[in-house]
């Protein structure tokens with residue numbers, strides 16, 4: 001967090017700061033926590049911050065137009081009811097706005113295409129959360145790498161908190177689970193949530209060792225190439241959590257849907 005704070009303090013209008021890590025390494029969480037500091041947000045950005053989350057459901061061109069529109073409405077403080085305007089006029093308006101508000105912070109979350117960087121180049125301060133820093137080639141950009149994940153101590157503290165025991169009481173499998181996950185925050189958080197649900201069987205009883213081994217073995221079964229490995233393991237954790245649901249819960253899970261506000 002200190003490194004991010006420092007990077008934000010040194011970030012100048014027109015320049016970029018990139019947080020670089022694989023998905024699930026805590027980029028969005030870290031930014032959100034850092035920007036909750038009111039003093040920092042006021043001193044550096046006069047509280048003008050626009051968080052734009054890019055999804056992968058749309059084509060890049062559609063994504064850009066949708067997000068330019070949303071930004072335009074947020075900047076103008078309008079409801080999202082008016083008809084979309086053309087891409088050029090949106091960019092013209094936003095460039096004009098940010099030329100007078102170049103202290104503002106634009107947060108481009110989950111951006112992996114250069115076209116998006118170009119479309120949102122408005123001369124203000126820009127923070128980019130990405131898995132690929134090549135998209136910022138040629139821009140004035142500082143990069144913060146965050147592929148470290150949690151330390152064993154941090155992972156064990158989260159497991160212990162979820163189960164309600166002291167970290168020293170955790171069995172060796174807990175540490176091995178951390179190692180298999182390489183401390184990836186998303187995986188550790190998912191395990192913690194799962195452990196909270198089954199905490200009794202992880203603390204006591206004849207099956208205690210078997211329960212811990214069940215989780216460890218589910219992870220170990222997935223052995224593959226380096227980058228794919230994290231994703232496969234993530235899938236294994238999802239499957240493992242789903243397999244532990246009751247019949248009713250599985251039904252809820254399968255019929256669960258989220259409707260974003262602008263649908």
Ligand SMILES: Nc1ncnc2c1ncn2[C@@H]1O[C@H](COP(=O)(O)OP(=O)(O)O)[C@@H](O)[C@H]1O
Pocket residue numbers: 021022023024025026027028029030185186187189190
């Ligand atoms: N510092 C943290 N403490 C506890 N859990 C965390 C922390 N950072 C990340 N996580 C967990 O990991 C998940 C993934 O983090 P996220 O910020 O969404 O990653 P990214 O943006 O890099 O894909 C979060 O939903 C949260 O559960």
Ligand SMILES: [Mg+2]
Pocket residue numbers: 027028029109110129
């Ligand atoms: Mg994220």
